[in-house]
Amino acid sequence: MTAKARSKATSSAKGPLVETTYRDALREALREALREDDRVFLMGEDVGSYGGCFAVSLGLLEEFGPERVRDTPLSESAFVGAGIGAAIQGMRPIVEVMTVNFSMLALDQIVNNAAALLHMSGGQYPVPLVIRMTTGAGRQLAAQHSHSLEGWYAHVPGIRIVAPATLEDARGMLATALSDPDPVLLFEHGSLYTMKGTLRADAGAVDLDRAAVRRPGTDVTLIAYGGMLARTLEAAEALDAEGMSAEVVDLRTLRPLDDATIVGSVRNTHRAVVVDEGWRSGSLSAEIVARIQEQAFYDLDAPVERVCSAEVPMPYAHQLEAAALPQVASIVAAALRTKG
Amino acid sequence: MTAKARSKATSSAKGPLVETTYRDALREALREALREDDRVFLMGEDVGSYGGCFAVSLGLLEEFGPERVRDTPLSESAFVGAGIGAAIQGMRPIVEVMTVNFSMLALDQIVNNAAALLHMSGGQYPVPLVIRMTTGAGRQLAAQHSHSLEGWYAHVPGIRIVAPATLEDARGMLATALSDPDPVLLFEHGSLYTMKGTLRADAGAVDLDRAAVRRPGTDVTLIAYGGMLARTLEAAEALDAEGMSAEVVDLRTLRPLDDATIVGSVRNTHRAVVVDEGWRSGSLSAEIVARIQEQAFYDLDAPVERVCSAEVPMPYAHQLEAAALPQVASIVAAALRTKG
Amino acid sequence: MTAEPLDLLRTMLLIRRFEERCAELYSGGQIRGFLHLYVGEEAVAAGVCAELTEDDSVVSTYREHGHALARGVPLESLMAEMFGKVTGCSRGRGGSMHLFDRSRRFVGGNAVVGGGLPLALGLALGDRMQGTPAVTACFFGDGAMAEGEFHEVLNLAVLWRLPLLLCCENNLYAMGTSIAKEHGSTELALRAASYGATAWPVDGMDAVAVNRAAARAVDEVRGGAGPVFLELRTYRFRAHSMYDPDRYRAKDEIADWRDRDPIELLAARLRADGSLTDADLAEIDAEVVARVTAAVEAAAAGEEEPVEELTRFVYSDTSTAARSVR
Amino acid sequence: MTAEPLDLLRTMLLIRRFEERCAELYSGGQIRGFLHLYVGEEAVAAGVCAELTEDDSVVSTYREHGHALARGVPLESLMAEMFGKVTGCSRGRGGSMHLFDRSRRFVGGNAVVGGGLPLALGLALGDRMQGTPAVTACFFGDGAMAEGEFHEVLNLAVLWRLPLLLCCENNLYAMGTSIAKEHGSTELALRAASYGATAWPVDGMDAVAVNRAAARAVDEVRGGAGPVFLELRTYRFRAHSMYDPDRYRAKDEIADWRDRDPIELLAARLRADGSLTDADLAEIDAEVVARVTAAVEAAAAGEEEPVEELTRFVYSDTSTAARSVR
Numbered sequence A, B: 001m002t003a004k005a006r007s008k009a010t011s012s013a014k015g016p017l018v019e020t021t022y023r024d025a026l027r028e029a030l031r032e033a034l035r036e037d038d039r040v041f042l043m044g045e046d047v048g049s050y051g052g053c054f055a056v057s058l059g060l061l062e063e064f065g066p067e068r069v070r071d072t073p074l075s076e077s078a079f080v081g082a083g084i085g086a087a088i089q090g091m092r093p094i095v096e097v098m099t100v101n102f103s104m105l106a107l108d109q110i111v112n113n114a115a116a117l118l119h120m121s122g123g124q125y126p127v128p129l130v131i132r133m134t135t136g137a138g139r140q141l142a143a144q145h146s147h148s149l150e151g152w153y154a155h156v157p158g159i160r161i162v163a164p165a166t167l168e169d170a171r172g173m174l175a176t177a178l179s180d181p182d183p184v185l186l187f188e189h190g191s192l193y194t195m196k197g198t199l200r201a202d203a204g205a206v207d208l209d210r211a212a213v214r215r216p217g218t219d220v221t222l223i224a225y226g227g228m229l230a231r232t233l234e235a236a237e238a239l240d241a242e243g244m245s246a247e248v249v250d251l252r253t254l255r256p257l258d259d260a261t262i263v264g265s266v267r268n269t270h271r272a273v274v275v276d277e278g279w280r281s282g283s284l285s286a287e288i289v290a291r292i293q294e295q296a297f298y299d300l301d302a303p304v305e306r307v308c309s310a311e312v313p314m315p316y317a318h319q320l321e322a323a324a325l326p327q328v329a330s331i332v333a334a335a336l337r338t339k340g
Numbered sequence C, D: 001m002t003a004e005p006l007d008l009l010r011t012m013l014l015i016r017r018f019e020e021r022c023a024e025l026y027s028g029g030q031i032r033g034f035l036h037l038y039v040g041e042e043a044v045a046a047g048v049c050a051e052l053t054e055d056d057s058v059v060s061t062y063r064e065h066g067h068a069l070a071r072g073v074p075l076e077s078l079m080a081e082m083f084g085k086v087t088g089c090s091r092g093r094g095g096s097m098h099l100f101d102r103s104r105r106f107v108g109g110n111a112v113v114g115g116g117l118p119l120a121l122g123l124a125l126g127d128r129m130q131g132t133p134a135v136t137a138c139f140f141g142d143g144a145m146a147e148g149e150f151h152e153v154l155n156l157a158v159l160w161r162l163p164l165l166l167c168c169e170n171n172l173y174a175m176g177t178s179i180a181k182e183h184g185s186t187e188l189a190l191r192a193a194s195y196g197a198t199a200w201p202v203d204g205m206d207a208v209a210v211n212r213a214a215a216r217a218v219d220e221v222r223g224g225a226g227p228v229f230l231e232l233r234t235y236r237f238r239a240h241s242m243y244d245p246d247r248y249r250a251k252d253e254i255a256d257w258r259d260r261d262p263i264e265l266l267a268a269r270l271r272a273d274g275s276l277t278d279a280d281l282a283e284i285d286a287e288v289v290a291r292v293t294a295a296v297e298a299a300a301a302g303e304e305e306p307v308e309e310l311t312r313f314v315y316s317d318t319s320t321a322a323r324s325v326r
């Protein structure tokens, strides 16, 4: 498959282009889901009268009422578990855990119930549940509010992990996730909500199986997802100036990984850099490096490079936070290092 | 450093050899710690009158009393947090979370307090805490009681992760962990408690900085830790028969990783297999592969192989569980694959 | 509505004989993993489950054989599961701690203490949102009540007036930890009441008393009054699990409770009022034992799941993600 | 012992002026991240902290400026922290949500709701085991009380009779969620009492009432009676955080509570009994404003931590693990 065909696979909309934001695209997806299926409801802290912690669900309470846009107390384990049970009982819950930081409080329910029930029950209990949460750093929120733990979740069999990095995916991933028979965790990066752009008016469901080549290139493959995609694309532009043509792969789905697209690109470019906002050791980037060397070892002209967050609880001070996070310059430098 | 010097680095005992078990070695370490430092206490579910879930703390209540061998209710988050607070206040708590499976309920306290307080407070609050727990599968305990999540913890800056695989380390790691100014998580593999062997009568503290070469070899490096070490050594023996000389590295400390020992061995053997009981995707094995290819890319004659658990919630049935776990035969096969 | 005492007796005997056999099979190595017996607590499962309809759901713990049997899960499929056979109710993937039966709305077996509570809350929520009159019964122990999940779930159930029947099996111990070392205040029903739930303690050794309490509670819950909390005061006659040497309980205490064996208690009462003869009891017992024996034979003869099927059901067969684990 | 009302007034004014300035600085971009103001709730921090000795410990939340100031953490080091300077109380690593001062036993600033409770339990445990008469005061909100951590911690504190003062700041909202949507039973003190703790509600807008309640509570706790739970009924005058458009509260409700401004309330009382003149008040205010202004200037002039120091304090300098992050 060519790069073009691969990225096309994520979209089929043909309507006129309209201006929108990542936040509005997410909201439209929620609205559509609530409208089209009575079994769908949204539940979480402050999704209702507050309008959503990041204003994603603003107005939905008024439109759909408090049963279907359901505010919860601060009880992450209980309301995530409630989503699992309601899914089993025939509903299609969308549970919002405000941010990934608080999802640790619901981890047992996610790992030991949502992800395990189908298998543990010998196939009797699928859990058609969607869990949304915000992830990432970059807004000086310090150690407890800046985690990027989606890589942890991508370790767990039984769940699917997706991370929209574009408006199209923000608009389209929810519908596909809701039609999935199994639990899907959807990670929205906190720095993307205000991202502006255009989207087809009839944009809708996108596939969740394929990574997308967001920019074709021949000399190096840059692999990123979610909040890191934009700066990776920027780095690719900067590399052009250095005479290095970078292909950019957006993972989109973190579990299961689309090895074919990742490895296919590296087979062409012979060099790769993985960009991951997680702490370097044990981040998802390691898994990608491992797979590339397993599947394309003899195609590699240089070790795969990683650009990750420094291994430090995220500091508040702006200069420290900036130094801790992957930046355009560090991505460019890593790409250049692969040239030797 | 030679392989011999490296493995010597973990021990300096010279007394007579005595018969013991992994369980008894752990208990002796606890007894010594409680005896030698008034600030030390052991706290967790059933550490007292029950005698410890796996009988590790049997008899300690009688010896040290209920204040210092402290039974807790089923409240993982609260009593792990209590260990953090008590450590800050001048005590040296050893918190037992019965098994890694339940540690998810205390994860927020571990990640957002134990690991983060020192940095978040600008250096004011070190947390000299030891958390012990059992990990691993292999006893037909099924999906919710068979996790190997130490790789997750190894992702978190601010804590040290250790996994004793030998009697010597079972006896010696606790003392070193207690003298560490920062939190240490100690993972005991459930299948090792009954392991028998001999130990020096004066065995004591061991270093926590170095991996150990448990068996020298020249053709391939097998890397393992904890519950996987024994079968990896078995695989090494089997490989001898195939004419392949395998060096076996026991990681011992999962964070920070001892790159020098790992990479040093691979530089000599040019081939490597990482054995990890965690689910393959996103396991610690991926990090080790990534580091090897980053630091010894040009020394590698073949892609680094991984032998991990199948990506499935652990099933109960014996034949399914056995098929899900790394086995001697799969390790041998992986090593042979590196020969091409 | 309440149940016929004789039916309660039959259910309790079935549980007792089933588990006695399990203990033997465990010693023989046919059953493995962890095995937690319910012996002594049978009145609770029998009394509560008799009040549930087929549309109601049940969530249990790792000490669940009694709940599963009282719920009507076929003992053949339960025993086969203990053997790890593909004929088992969870196709051998669950074992003793993870029994499931969708057709009886028996939603497991949860081996994380307190872990079933949030799930049960969600089942109740799902029922309520779909306007069915179904009730979810959730069993858990005195130990589980110390977990944060209990607090979150009871609060939410009251807040949303969900049809949840919380059955706290207070057997005075969480593994080796006595209730006095688990709870600052051991009047569990009183504490539950402080959340705004109806709550009361029940003699959990008296199957008829349990059944009457359950009847009233299910009625309230089904009527839309919100959750009810029953504190079922009971005792396990055997150790926590097959690994437990039971060092922490006084022999006298165990003996005293054994004197109130729920099966003997009910049998004695029925004998006293003339509705049961020794011969009747022997007949019921023989029938139950025969069923258990047949189940064991069937289980032993059952097939094992081929290892090629290991990763099946990690994702649904219809999911494209299923390909990733093949 | 109780505090001088004039001292309470001074503390409250300091908090108020400090935070008003923070709000301005946030708009100007000098302070970033999340900023949660305590305006309206000052009586709670002032009244409680006045009863603590220097050996006592304090654990707070992300809405913590008031607690830190009332505890005596120097406002210069607090303001510098808000600016992210190395001169800040957490060397710029913590920001508004993670203020720490070891010399005042101010153990933070916790931004995970309920996350400070287990830590506070441990501080109390550590004190108790070492035989010191110290008390740990832990502040948390009405919203936090719904978290499982609250339940686990209160139960353990009662069980172990730990010297823990639980200060629940009931300001009727958890972000945009009103207390009626958070709790099935909104009588928070009654619920805490069901755990076996002494608990009572206090008018949290009246600094003198808070102080008297705290005096009695600290006395009990220090005396070894176990934990005390105070429900401090208060209100935040401003939005949850600087991001919050405050859509969920009625204007009237806010206005009614503003009529009970704790600073004006106490000032009026002192004026009425003749212990405070308008000139006195103006003088105190001027002094406080001058201190805040000086702190802002010092903060602005402070140095930034060099980025080379980024990974310092991930591990202790003395740990060999520190090498791994260099």
Ligand SMILES: Cc1ncc(C[n+]2csc(CCOP(=O)(O)OP(=O)(O)O)c2C)c(N)n1
Binding pocket: B045, B074, B098, B102, B105, C063, C111, C112, C113, C114, C140, C141, C142, C143, C144, C145, C169, C171, C173, C174, C175, C240
């Ligand atoms: C979260 C969690 N912590 C610890 C355990 C280990 N464990 C299994 S059962 C048990 C005691 C539970 O006591 P209780 O809730 O009273 O139920 P009982 O066994 O008495 O029926 C413990 C500590 C567990 N399974 N899950």
Ligand SMILES: Cc1ncc(C[n+]2csc(CCOP(=O)(O)OP(=O)(O)O)c2C)c(N)n1
Binding pocket: A045, A074, A098, A102, A105, D063, D111, D112, D113, D114, D140, D141, D142, D143, D144, D145, D169, D171, D173, D174, D175, D240
């Ligand atoms: C575990 C967790 N869940 C959610 C949040 C997001 N959050 C921050 S403050 C808050 C409301 C807390 O309310 P309350 O405890 O009453 O304190 P208040 O803000 O009213 O002082 C929420 C939901 C969080 N920080 N931590």
Ligand SMILES: [Mg+2]
Binding pocket: C141, C142, C143, C169, C170, C171, C172, C173, C174, C175
């Ligand atoms: Mg119990």
Ligand SMILES: [Mg+2]
Binding pocket: D141, D142, D143, D169, D170, D171, D172, D173, D174, D175
């Ligand atoms: Mg509040």
